[in-house]
Amino acid sequence: MVLLLALAPLALFAKGRTISKIVLDAGHGGKDIGARGAISMEKDITLAVTLKLGKIFADSMRDMQILYTRTTDMYPSLVERHEIANKADADLFVSIHVNSTPFTKTKRIVGYKTVTRHHKKVKQPIYQTTTHHTTKRSGVETYVLNLRRNYQKQEAIGEYSDNVTEETGLLDENDPQTAIIIAQYAQVFLNKSVSLGSRIQEQFENQGRNNLGVKQLPLEVLAGSAMPGVLVEIGFITNIDEETYLNSEEGQFEVARAIYRGIRAYKADSEK
Ligand SMILES: [Zn+2]
Known part of the structure; x- marks a missing residue:
């Protein structure tokens, strides 16, 4: 397991930080296309939205330092993504x-x-098997790192979690070291991550998007960075309406704006 490198610096960031440096991580990239929709691939949408989000920061919050895990169609590993965040000593x-x-x-x-x-x-039926990959499900959800508290919660997360974990990797909950990482994270970063996630979700709701809430999972992608972190699922690529929206310039800017405003609100909260 490659996530342990982040363990040591965890305690250093506990208190008294203003938010001045943010790592934006466009999911997937390069050979890893992520989820595929009818007209597009996840890796292209995540990059387009991430770059637009960076542009909004550059235009509207100039003193915020923005770092990217990728700015082109390439694939940094999860470890490389964490290293970028940890080496930069980022705040989010x-x-x-x-x-x-x-x-x-x-x-x-x-x-x-x-x-x-x-x-x-004798007469025999001829079967045809069709595969559907479409949904009427819609909306935005944000994940933070935590162990699932109990089976019921796991059930409640339902099929969403299956997708999220398939694509981003799930920590082995039976590994004692996982428990250590998550316990430390929970102590220092969990509340902050939940606050950030809630602020981001609020902004999507303000835009009229379906708010699917802030959810907790032991996600590998969040475990390696020693700072509060969230994973935002900005809509369903398997819902043609949302896919179309997420491929439009206007939709991408709107999504970026919701995340920007969520971060801005969280920053204001934490600097009160
Ligand atoms: Zn993904």
Whole structure:
């Protein structure tokens, strides 16, 4: 397990920090396309939104230092993404992803054929299996790092978590070192991460998007960076309406603006 490098500096960042440096992490990239929709790939949407978010900071909050894990179609590993954040001693880690729903298979009878069996002619159905990858689900959810508290919670997270964990990696909850990482993170960064996530979700709700809430999972992508962090799932690539929206310039700017305003509100809260 490669996440332990972040363990040592954890306690250093506990208190008294203004927020002046943010790492923006465009999910996936290069060979890792992320989720695929009908007209686009997750890696391209996450990059476009991330760059727009950076531009909003450059225009509207000039003293904020923005670092990127990638600015082109390349794939930094999770470790490399964490290293960028930790070496820069950043104050926040914001990872941007696009949600998806699992494939479902439907088998239906499309006709019949006659076959001979035991010297008798019998009619047999012809099946066709179709795979659907579309959903009417919509909205935005934000993940923070934590162990799932109990099975019920795990159930409640339902199919979303399956997608998130498939694409970003899940820590082994039975590994004692995972418990240490998460316990330390929980002590120092969890509340802050939840606050940041809530602020971001509020902004999406203000824009009329469906607020799916702040959720906790032992996500590998958040475990290695020694700072509060969130993973924002900005919409469903498997919902054609949201996919179209997320591929439009206007939609991308709106999403970036919601995240920007969420961070700005969180910054104001924490500097009170
Ligand atoms: Zn993703």
